Amino acid sequence: MAEFGFTGIAALVIASSFWVVTARNLVHAAVALMGTLFGVAGLYVYLYADFLAATQVIIYVGGILVLIIFGVMLTQRISSAVLLQTHMPNRPLAGVVVFFLFMGLTSLLFRTPWHEGEQVMPESTVTIIGTSLLTKYLLHFEVASVLLLVALLGAAYLSRREDG
Amino acid sequence: MSNFDSLAYFLPELALTVLIVSLVLASVLLKSDRDRIVWIISLAGLAVTAVLLAIQPATDQSIFMGALAVDPYSRFFKWIFLVATAVIIIASPYTKQLDGSQRHEYYLFLIAVMFGLFLMASSLDLIIVYLSIEIVSIGSFILAGFLKDDPRSNESSLKYVIYGALSSGVMLYGLSLLFGMAGSTNVFEVQAALVVLPEKAHLTLAVALLLILVGFGYKISMVPFHFWTPDVYEGAPTTITAYLSVAPKAAGFALALRILGTAFGSTGDLNIGDWSPVPGLAFGSVIAIFAALTMTVGNFLAIQQNSVKRLLAYSSIAHAGYMLMAAVILNGQAFGAIMFYLAIYLCMNLGAFLVTIFVHNRFGYDEIDDWKGFGFQAPLIAVPMGIFLFSLTGLPPTAGFIGKVYLFSVLIEAGQYWWLALVGILNSVVSLYYYARIIKVMFLDGEPTDETVTGHPVMTGLILMLTVPVLLFGIYWTPLMGAVQSSLKFFTQGM
Numbered sequence: 176m177a178e179f180g181f182t183g184i185a186a187l188v189i190a191s192s193f194w195v196v197t198a199r200n201l202v203h204a205a206v207a208l209m210g211t212l213f214g215v216a217g218l219y220v221y222l223y224a225d226f227l228a229a230t231q232v233i234i235y236v237g238g239i240l241v242l243i244i245f246g247v248m249l250t251q252r253i254s255s256a257v258l259l260q261t262h263m264p265n266r267p268l269a270g271v272v273v274f275f276l277f278m279g280l281t282s283l284l285f286r287t288p289w290h291e292g293e294q295v296m297p298e299s300t301v302t303i304i305g306t307s308l309l310t311k312y313l314l315h316f317e318v319a320s321v322l323l324l325v326a327l328l329g330a331a332y333l334s335r336r337e338d339g
Numbered sequence: 340m341s342n343f344d345s346l347a348y349f350l351p352e353l354a355l356t357v358l359i360v361s362l363v364l365a366s367v368l369l370k371s372d373r374d375r376i377v378w379i380i381s382l383a384g385l386a387v388t389a390v391l392l393a394i395q396p397a398t399d400q401s402i403f404m405g406a407l408a409v410d411p412y413s414r415f416f417k418w419i420f421l422v423a424t425a426v427i428i429i430a431s432p433y434t435k436q437l438d439g440s441q442r443h444e445y446y447l448f449l450i451a452v453m454f455g456l457f458l459m460a461s462s463l464d465l466i467i468v469y470l471s472i473e474i475v476s477i478g479s480f481i482l483a484g485f486l487k488d489d490p491r492s493n494e495s496s497l498k499y500v501i502y503g504a505l506s507s508g509v510m511l512y513g514l515s516l517l518f519g520m521a522g523s524t525n526v527f528e529v530q531a532a533l534v535v536l537p538e539k540a541h542l543t544l545a546v547a548l549l550l551i552l553v554g555f556g557y558k559i560s561m562v563p564f565h566f567w568t569p570d571v572y573e574g575a576p577t578t579i580t581a582y583l584s585v586a587p588k589a590a591g592f593a594l595a596l597r598i599l600g601t602a603f604g605s606t607g608d609l610n611i612g613d614w615s616p617v618p619g620l621a622f623g624s625v626i627a628i629f630a631a632l633t634m635t636v637g638n639f640l641a642i643q644q645n646s647v648k649r650l651l652a653y654s655s656i657a658h659a660g661y662m663l664m665a666a667v668i669l670n671g672q673a674f675g676a677i678m679f680y681l682a683i684y685l686c687m688n689l690g691a692f693l694v695t696i697f698v699h700n701r702f703g704y705d706e707i708d709d710w711k712g713f714g715f716q717a718p719l720i721a722v723p724m725g726i727f728l729f730s731l732t733g734l735p736p737t738a739g740f741i742g743k744v745y746l747f748s749v750l751i752e753a754g755q756y757w758w759l760a761l762v763g764i765l766n767s768v769v770s771l772y773y774y775a776r777i778i779k780v781m782f783l784d785g786e787p788t789d790e791t792v793t794g795h796p797v798m799t800g801l802i803l804m805l806t807v808p809v810l811l812f813g814i815y816w817t818p819l820m821g822a823v824q825s826s827l828k829f830f831t832q833g834m
Contacts, residue, residue: 287543290522314403318470325451329481
């Protein structure tokens with residue numbers, strides 16, 4: 176049963192992300208992204224990362240995706256724009272490269288002896304995440320906030336119109 | 340060390356974050372003369388950072404529970420970033436290209452990039468590695484596209500974003516492979532896991548190294564991940580080009596040497612003289628191929644350039660190749676040679692770009708042939724340019740020569756990679772052709788005139804100041820080598 180559920184979620188993630196990159200309409204791509212993000216949240220559930228799954232749904236599906244759709248709709252001309260790249264002379268070669276890359280990386284996945292952590296199911300992951308964010312990963316958290324601040328200021332600078 | 344105690348060792352970085360926030364506030368609150376006041380605040384902030392860095396106790400330990408190292412090695416690079424940022428900030432008000440844009444925000448992003456560079460030089464944790472590279476990248480994207488009305492600046496920024504996003508993604512995949520095999524993001528724990536890896540995993544290890552090299556190689560513009568370099572360098576404001584060609588490159592080397600050297604080293608201890616990679620990894624050969632490719636491609640493309648900015652862009656690729664040569668061996672001597680070269684490269688490359696800015700300010704052109712007779716018009720600027728170019732070529736008696744001798748001697752003493760040293764020497768000969776071409780145009784073409792051109796004294800002063808180390812360390816380099824040697828001390832214990 177669990178195996179079946181996992182296959183279903185994985186198929187959803189792959190199919191919807193395929194749709195995201197092939198969709199010619201930006202709004203369709205944004206909607207397809209929702210399937211991907213939900214699917215990833217499902218994968219987190221399978222990894223016993225319940226808190227992460229909930230945040231994924233709230234932040235990505237509920238927040239970022241809605242923002243993207245708003246952005247697309249409020250930007251003039253872009254919502255009806257057709258994304259179609261016609262000039263791709265390197266396509267066959269790129270296809271060959273990507274195929275071999277895919278096969279190579281997939282075979283690595285199966286032949287590598289991966290590190291195995293402790294196989295215990297924690298009572299609640301929230302405590303663990305909270306503690307690590309305030310101890311071992313405190314600096315990481317703060318540095319990420321500086322990164323976001325810089326990105327925010329930069330976006331504001333680049334998108335602002337300079338007329339006084 | 341616990342997070343609270345770590346703050347005492349994190350003061351320079353804290354000063355930079357305070358500076359970032361105060362620059363944001365100043366930009367919002369000030370009504371008039373914003374560019375000038377923000378400029379003064381930035382320089383004052385840098386001075387405070389320099390003082391805090393100078394009085395920082397000379398220890399080697401890890402702070403924030405193993406996330407960052409405070410050691411002489413990172414401190415050496417932090418001084419390089421400080422000098423580079425200070426020179427660029429001082430020169431910026433005197434750069435005509437930036438007139439009409441909001442300079443006060445430009446300083447803010449420069450400081451933010453510098454904060455990222457500080458973290459790059461001291462990170463011991465794969466997540467911090469990624470975050471610090473991203474801070475530097477995002478800041479650089481904005482700075483490259485800072486001239487919003489100039490389509491070439493827009494193009495430069497966009498190309499930078501696309502290449503940057505791709506290489507970050509590839510690098511993250513490589514880092515995730517490492518994490519998958521080691522189960523930790525701490526470099527010492529990664530190293531401990533990698534040495535005992537069964538033979539089955541060696542291929543994965545090699546793939547992980549290659550993927551991570553994509554990210555690091557992008558930062559130091561290593562061939563074949565260099566495609567963004569000429570376009571970004573050409574389109575970005577020249578001050579930013581100068582900055583990008585020096586500071587993030589030095590940080591890329593600092594980060595790559597520490598992380599690759601530790602995680603992929605057989606002992607994890609960089610302080611021992613001899614270094615060997617973890618079993619099953621042909622580390623030296625991989626780097627050797629990249630080094631040979633990088634310098635050859637950089638030099639041969641530089642020959643064909645007519646724009647001084649593009650020429651310097653390609654030549655900066657070639658210089659990354661020279662430094663990579665020493666990274667093949669990665670013993671103490673190699674670390675010293677790379678750090679020594681970076682310190683000199685900082686002076687000569689910044690100097691050459693400042694002269695380019697000077698010429699652009701005065702005449703508004705950038706093609707080599709337009710520099711005709713410049714040697715007669717502005718000898719005070721053209722002679723330093725000649726010195727920078729000779730030093731970039733590696734001719735005695737300049738510091739560039741000494742730097743190259745150290746780089747080559749690493750390879751020759753190791754014996755095994757003599758072919759790479761040969762490639763390097765041939766490349767230096769090739770580079771003489773295009774560097775000497777600028778000198779020839781400046782001094783031999785064109786008519787002598789009595790008309791002399793002067794620029795702003797600040798620019799002239801900066802250029803002359805940068806020639807001092809280039810000449811001095813060419814004749815008497817013991818002090819610099821001494822500083823490098825005493826900086827060759829790494830934090831090496833886990834946690």
